[in-house]
Amino acid sequence: METYGWNEAMGMSLLEKLKADLQTAMRGHDQEAKDCIRVVMGEFPKLTVPIVLESGKKSSRPKSAAEITNDDILEVMKGLVKSERILLEAKKAASSRYLELLLAYLPQIVSREEVETWVRANIDLAQFKNAMQAMGPIMKHFGKAADGAVVREILLELAGA
Numbered sequence: 001m002e003t004y005g006w007n008e009a010m011g012m013s014l015l016e017k018l019k020a021d022l023q024t025a026m027r028g029h030d031q032e033a034k035d036c037i038r039v040v041m042g043e044f045p046k047l048t049v050p051i052v053l054e055s056g057k058k059s060s061r062p063k064s065a066a067e068i069t070n071d072d073i074l075e076v077m078k079g080l081v082k083s084e085r086i087l088l089e090a091k092k093a094a095s096s097r098y099l100e101l102l103l104a105y106l107p108q109i110v111s112r113e114e115v116e117t118w119v120r121a122n123i124d125l126a127q128f129k130n131a132m133q134a135m136g137p138i139m140k141h142f143g144k145a146a147d148g149a150v151v152r153e154i155l156l157e158l159a160g161a
Contacts, residue, residue, distance in 0.1 A: 025037060044076070047062065112150050
């Protein structure tokens with residue numbers, strides 16, 4: 001199996017990597033990978049830019065390939081991962097190749113322990129009226145690499161402690 005996936009260190013945009021992986025899947029006759037990448041790319045017309053028409057009416061148009069950012073694609077993939085997990089839960093299945101392929105393109109989520117260690121070292125909950133107000137600085141530090149639900153649990157535990 002060819003290696004599919006992406007990370008920012010590759011020096012290419014996620015869109016470029018998806019196109020390259022699609023060609024690799026087509027050459028290698030990897031139907032599942034080809035279908036997965038096509039599903040992701042099939043979501044691109046839903047990415048839109050708001051515009052104002054000459055009449056003053058507000059509308060939107062699909063983003064061109066040059067306007068699609070890595071964050072746009074990652075959001076599309078996260079939505080597909082979420083729906084696939086719901087589907088797998090209904091089927092009582094643990095995983096699927098489709099889910100594994102999607103996850104290969106998403107940034108790795110930092111562990112609960114890493115988040116908790118960083119919060120204990122860098123955040124003073126006493127400076128906030130409410131522990132949840134610390135979510136902003138924490139999420140700003142970790143970006144998309146932290147799961148908001150995990151951060152919330154950690155903050156609730158630390159506030160109660």
